[in-house]
Amino acid sequence: MADSTGRPPAAGAPARPTSKDVARAAGVSQATVSLVLGEKWRGRVSERTAELVRAAARDIGYRPNLAARNLRLGRTRTALLVVPALTNEFFARVYTGAAAVAARHGFGVVLYPSPQGTGLARDPFASARAALDGVIASSMAADALSAIRGTDLPLVMLDSAPGATGAAAHVNLDVADGMRRIAGHLLGLGHRRIVHLASAVPSWTFDVRAAALREALEGVSGTSLGTVRAPLEVDAGRRAAEQALASPGTRPTALVCDDDILAAGACKAARRLGLRVPHDLSVTGFDDVALARALEPELTTVRLPAEEVGERGMKALLDVLEGRPPALDQLPVSLVPRGSTAPPPAL
Template sequence: MTHPAEPAARRPTGRDVARLAGVSQATVSLVFSGSEAGHRVSEATRERVREAARELGYRPQAAGRQLRLGRSGMILLAVPNILGPFFGRVLVGVHEEAGKHGMAVVVSSGWGSATLAEAADTSRFDGLLICSPDDSQLGELPPATPAVFLDADPVTDPARPTVELDVAGGMRAAVEHLAGLGHRRIGHLRSTHSAYTFRVRQAAFEAAARDRELAVVEAGVTLNEGQEAARTAAYRMLAAPDRPRAVLCDDDVVASGVYQAAAELGLRIPADLSVVGIDNVPVAGLLAPPLTTVDLPGEELGRAGVAALAALLRGEPAPAVPPLATALVLRASTRPVF
């Protein structure tokens, strides 16, 4: 005996969303218009409509809407190294915020000025998010290309928005922490990249060490070479007879290389060596002992960048965003000098 096939579940419509949210169908259309028209509706009403859409599983017809607006619905996030854990945090924030604006995200790694110019000259992307650019990677973007810089020098392109992190404040907090524990001689494993973020870290480290009258031992590390390059540089620093009893690293991957070198030399963390990193990526909490580090809010950086880009795409000025606050996360890798 055969049974008639059950009818396919009906796809929710804008009318269903309007009924659940208690608004008109026109209001639902405005909220999902993808243009400045959506801002004729109050934020409270927009959120009510979006919540109703999420509850029903409603998806607006994005393709038709983007076609009407002359857009692709995609934005490009350009990062220096997709394998860098910090950029994974940025991508999480970018995806979260892009979804709210009906945009998809494409990631480009290891890009250069030619790649950006090509992306800007095509209609493939509605706008660009350029994260932590190296000086050699930047060329001149077409003036009409909507673009936002993340973790970059605000003078890179004064006509375009830049969302910064307070990396200088984070570095100062790290130096102050080690000095407060009684360390008078500090090792610094610094990045050799010319990117603005690392220039700021270096300047802040030098200033804080000078203010505290600390002796400094420095070594450069090429971050793209990863943990092994960090281990090699850390081993040389820690094998010296006058080794520092504290090391501050420009990121957490470098700090993990310090852990490896310390273990090979029979040094205990933190009994023989205090270690501090920067970024607060997931590996920081997994090291033994867990790493004291400066939290750089990558997710917040990504969300703020997309919000600024969305404003540009609506024809509005991007909101001014003060440098995003960083914070020292105290764990078990540091201790007072005895």
């Protein structure tokens, strides 16, 4: 397929300059170039020589060969962030936080969207074939985890069952508290018949949400809690919600959704059935993504500190890489009441 023999593919390819070329141009040895360009020269190389080297490097357009450096150093200063979906704004924000912290420490972050059931390569390392120093993975990205294990790479898990996966560190969100706040909010408004529109994607974080919701409602007499499940897509959410709202007699007055996307589907279902949100039906989301405010009415939801998850995750990974004990984190979440919740209709 490719035609083999290493370097010159065509004739006139000028062959990328190496540190040796810089050395020749500056009239010094290659080691000196390395010293200067690696900022390790204080007291070992004169200022004049250093400037010479820098000028030569600039002149011939030298850019260090990352592969060679990585090989020599035995480390790459690159972390892999495994997320379940690119389109989910939550994970985009996690990336932003992680990348910011990484940059501050001279690290890079490479993104790998775990191909949830899309017949794509299940092996993150097939995609990010860069040599890696460590991995940060969301609990929802279960597909990729098996490939990550069987590697000696340090692993930081995001929002996942503590201790389960041989991870070196965990960064969790207090999603249980988020669900309790949702429950409290709805109970306070007077809702008693509630249906949980839950994620069909199995994941620790959703199990926790379900358990927290159930416990919060069990403490109050006269409540009922149903559950329907759907994959995290608008249309699937709509269908599941339509099913939940089908029985007219015992129709729930509130739909608690595991995700803003599902909540969007629920709102659509309500409209199709002629129910007004929030007058006839209250709907809550989770995550507080942009969609939550694009809908009419805007969604009551739970805001997650996504950037901070990324930041803490990257910090934990750096801790592990540098031999420090990583901090164990559980980040707080907050309720954002908006227009999609109201007291239930009078009986």
